[in-house]
Amino acid sequence: MPRPVLSISNLNTSFRVGGEWMNVVRDVSFDIAPKETVAVVGESGSGKSVTALSIMRLLSPANSRVTGRMDFDGKNLLDLPLDEMQKVRGNRIGMIFQEPMTSLNPVLKIGRQITEVLVQHRGMSHADAEVEAVRLLDRVRIPSARSRLNEYPMSFSGGMRQRVVIAVALACSPKLLIADEPTTALDVTIQAQILELIKTLQEEEGMSVLFITHDMGVVAEISDRAVVMYRGEAVEAGTTQEIFANARHPYTRALLSAVPQLGSMTGTSKPMRFPLVDLATGEAAPLKETADTIKTGRYPILKVENLVTRFNLKSGLFGRVSGRVHAVENVSFSVREGETLSLVGESGCGKSTTGRSIIRLTEAKEGKIEIAGKDVRRARKSDLVAIRRNAQMIFQDPFDSLNPRVRVGSAIAEPILTHGLATQKEASERVADLLERVGLSAAMADRFPHEFSGGQRQRICIARALALEPKLIVADESVSALDVSVKAQVINLMLDLQEKLGLAYLFISHDMAVVERISHRVAVMYLGEIVEIGPRASLFENPQHPYTKRLMAAVPIADPVRRHLRRISNDEIRSPVRPPDYVAPKRTYREVSPDHFVQVSDP
Amino acid sequence: MASYVLSRSLQTVLTLFVMSILVFTGLYLVGNPVDVLLSTTATPAERLEVIQALGLDKPVWEQYWLFLVKALSGDLGNSFVFNQPALTLILSRMPATLELAFVALAMALVIGVPLGVYAGIRPKGLISKSIMTFSILGFSLPTFWIGLVMILLFSVQLGWLPASGRGETTDLFGVPVSFLTWDGLSHLILPAINLALFKISLVIRLTRTGVIECMQLDFVRFARAKGLPETRIVLVHVLKNTLIPLITVVGLELGSLIAFAVVTETIFAWPGMGKLIIDAIGRLDRPVILAYLMITVVMFSLINLLVDILYSIADPRVRLEGKPQ
The missing domain is CATH 1.10.3720.10 (MetI-like)
Structure with missing residues (x-):
């Protein structure tokens, strides 16, 4: 084996928390060979990002301590004085971060943020650096690079910003690129583009990549070897094939079994729970058969007809309408009791606005919405209260959607009391019952939200939504912010509750693999319109619309044998902003198979 | 940009107008400047003369109207004390x-x-x-x-x-x-x-x-x-x-x-x-x-x-x- 580019041995990182040293990375050792891609994978709190920051020595020396050896270029990075280290950073080792929206300085021009690296490390004149910056932007496939040098980050989309960040990191042809969750904040098609870009550039430059991620699919797609981290320790390391084929550590097995895999449900029609693996033994619990929950024959619990929601953009002295966001355009669907319909699509496709319009958190412009047979849009305030009893919402961020100063018991009891459904005493009994139902204990009612983990909080949000015994739950990206294993548990819980209570879900998500797992039917949204809708099995096994196909092709598959991210078009996600005189074209749908419709004209 | 400056200017004019009304009525309520300006030994005739000279004999709305008309031509009136244009x-x-x-x-x-x-x-x-x-x-x-x-x-x-x-x-x-x-x-x-x-x-x-x-x-x-x-x-x-x-x-x-x-x-x-x-x-x-x-x-x-x-x-x-x- 050739001499490794970076060799890490016995890396230990501790943070000082309230006067005590907490060891967050323990005894981590691994090597990165030339031109190799090593993935460090783990869930939040596993210490994977801290490992990356430790290598670059970007942790504040005041409250962190890094020990061990990190040999790079024949030197131990930990021994380098700061000015020497600054010559390594950005020059010999490039680094990119998770959030493209905040990695770039918002008030400096893009060009300047690239040239400063070249001036700093390669001693270029400003003019030369500018020429080189154009070349770099070309290399990361940013169109019309020259004119974009003078623009500010705000005029770039998330994916484009991440390209700029990559251009900066590669400016000095580093030997090693550290990528800390570089695609996590991006839409799936953009993620596929960026992954491909990193791979191509790696081949061209002959550099090594250290890829930090939580996503097993990304690991399988991109890495040669992988290191699995769990609670600060590297529990398993090996080639990617080995790890996916026969993981030895129970945690790795648990992680792998919780990864939703696109295409794993071929041949079934009902939703399916995730097999949960015991973290200590590595044994999988037997999987329960999902019962048939859909009640047919009665009117649908939710019926949406020709829903249109638009937002005006105003400008000028008199606030003239200069354009409109066509967030939701002529959308129709229905959900039966006990059924899960998923709305899936990328940012800006209008899926969340659809959900909000249904509960009237956003006012729709046209169309008809019926919940349990009652017209939502024409309802007066008093009627709306009654309608909302039947339809509750769960949001994406379990940290933001609970008031930090209200005990969770009171948070769950609040809707019961507001709707006058029970006395205080009955309400607290209901709360206890609800907490048990979502897999928490009744005694937890007296605690505050900060005492719970993200997954537990999302369970609390579910309990709160269930408090009014609704028939429909609109779940807006409800599991997107959760770790893989927690995500699997929450989805299993949602399926359990559907079985016991006959709930209908409108499941809004960007994650095709999760959607495949949980839905009876799926609607794919693009630029405010439904481009394809149908039973899950039919839609996933026989996607018709080009956008559906594109979306599915972009999902990383957690199987290194089936690497499939091939040439994906470099298109940006289009914007639903239209001029004020825009008239939405009439759409027609074609029935592919029973209940499976696809939009005929291209949007 | 131009329309932004224009709308801001309009706001300023409106503020000026409202402010001048407030100050006018406010000062009218506070007291009579003649009491402050004239010595206690002034005769009623002198007093009347000053009041007329300063235009204080007219009703307050008329005083304001006169002020407004003059102000539009850039004249904000003479100081009661120095008898010079206030603006200068x-x-x-x-x-x-x-x-x-x-x-x-x-x-x-x-x-x-x-x-x-x-x-x-x-x-x-x-x-x-x-x-x-x-x-x-x-x-x-x-x-x-x-x-x-x-x-x-x-x-x-x-x-x-x-x-x-x-x-x-x-x-x-x-x-x-x-x-x-x-x-x-x-x-x-x-x-x-x-x-x-x-x-x-x-x-x-x-x-x-x-x-x-x-x-x-x-x-x-x-x-x-x-x-x-x-x-x-x-x-x-x-x-x-x-x-x-x-x-x-x-x-x-x-x-x-x-x-x-x-x-x-x-x-x-x-x-x-x-x-x-x-x-x-x-x-x-x-x-x-x-x-x-x-x-x-x-x-x-x-x-x-x-x-x-x-x-x-x-x-x-x-x-x-x-x-x-």
Whole structure:
């Protein structure tokens, strides 16, 4: 084996928390060979990002301590004085971060943020650096690079910003690129583009990549070897094939079994729970058969007809309408009791606005919405209260959607009391019952939200939504912010509750693999319109619309044998902003198979 | 841009109109200027004559109407006391106040920003803590008290600097200024420091908070990962972001420096607008008060407009017309 580019041995990182040293990375050792891609994978709190920051020595020396050896270029990075280290950073080792929206300085021009690296490390004149910056932007496939040098980050989309960040990191042809969750904040098609870009550039430059991620699919797609981290320790390391084929550590097995895999449900029609693996033994619990929950024959619990929601953009002295966001355009669907319909699509496709319009958190412009047979849009305030009893919402961020100063018991009891459904005493009994139902204990009612983990909080949000015994739950990206294993548990819980209570879900998500797992039917949204809708099995096994196909092709598959991210078009996600005189074209749908419709004209 | 300036100008005109009504009725209710202007020995005939000369015999709405008509042609009336156009009177005093205010502002920025940046980078250091203690003093000690102590110390005890007046002035583009001669400058130092002290403290605190917040942002971490030296990160990446909130506050503070330098001007007998307005209020000299307030309103609007424009230059994310991005 050739001499490794970076060799890490016995890396230990501790943070000082309230006067005590907490060891967050323990005894981590691994090597990165030339031109190799090593993935460090783990869930939040596993210490994977801290490992990356430790290598670059970007942790504040005041409250962190890094020990061990990190040999790079024949030197131990930990021994380098700061000015020497600054010559390594950005020059010999490039680094990119998770959030493209905040990695770039918002008030400096893009060009300047690239040239400063070249001036700093390669001693270029400003003019030369500018020429080189154009070349770099070309290399990361940013169109019309020259004119974009003078623009500010705000005029770039998330994916484009991440390209700029990559251009900066590669400016000095580093030997090693550290990528800390570089695609996590991006839409799936953009993620596929960026992954491909990193791979191509790696081949061209002959550099090594250290890829930090939580996503097993990304690991399988991109890495040669992988290191699995769990609670600060590297529990398993090996080639990617080995790890996916026969993981030895129970945690790795648990992680792998919780990864939703696109295409794993071929041949079934009902939703399916995730097999949960015991973290200590590595044994999988037997999987329960999902019962048939859909009640047919009665009117649908939710019926949406020709829903249109638009937002005006105003400008000028008199606030003239200069354009409109066509967030939701002529959308129709229905959900039966006990059924899960998923709305899936990328940012800006209008899926969340659809959900909000249904509960009237956003006012729709046209169309008809019926919940349990009652017209939502024409309802007066008093009627709306009654309608909302039947339809509750769960949001994406379990940290933001609970008031930090209200005990969770009171948070769950609040809707019961507001709707006058029970006395205080009955309400607290209901709360206890609800907490048990979502897999928490009744005694937890007296605690505050900060005492719970993200997954537990999302369970609390579910309990709160269930408090009014609704028939429909609109779940807006409800599991997107959760770790893989927690995500699997929450989805299993949602399926359990559907079985016991006959709930209908409108499941809004960007994650095709999760959607495949949980839905009876799926609607794919693009630029405010439904481009394809149908039973899950039919839609996933026989996607018709080009956008559906594109979306599915972009999902990383957690199987290194089936690497499939091939040439994906470099298109940006289009914007639903239209001029004020825009008239939405009439759409027609074609029935592919029973209940499976696809939009005929291209949007 | 043009439509933005236009809408702001319209707002200013509306503010002027409302303000003038308020001042007019307010002063009418407070008292009769004739009582203040005339000595107690004046005969009723003299009194009547003065009232007629000043136009105070007409009903208040008519007085206002006359004022409004004249104001539209740029005439804000004559001072009751000096019998000179109120506007001329104020404008003759304006350069002194403006000079004082701008010098104080410059001091606030030149001293406050570097100290604030330093305190923001090393928030726990001894020097930073001393800077912050100083800023608390600057905030909490009353201006008049500091002014008096400064006169006692530097003028009376040490005899270094003069305690009152404006000293020798030279004309710069037709405007008399003090700072070009040593005599004028020595007169300027004490009042300027006195006026600046509070602003220095404010700028220190704002800058420090801005720097501390900014140092924790992702792009600073990314800048470090780029291998940039710390000085460049602070001076280019952090400072430019910190300046954005600073511009807003400093702009508003400049307005208040100019309009309300009254205390400092009184203590140091600085011949500026502040002293004039205090005297005018004491004598219910309505035209002067009105003209002064109108100038203040126009000035505040202008400064705000300027701040908005500067703000949009400093922060590319801000667009003046609210266009979609």
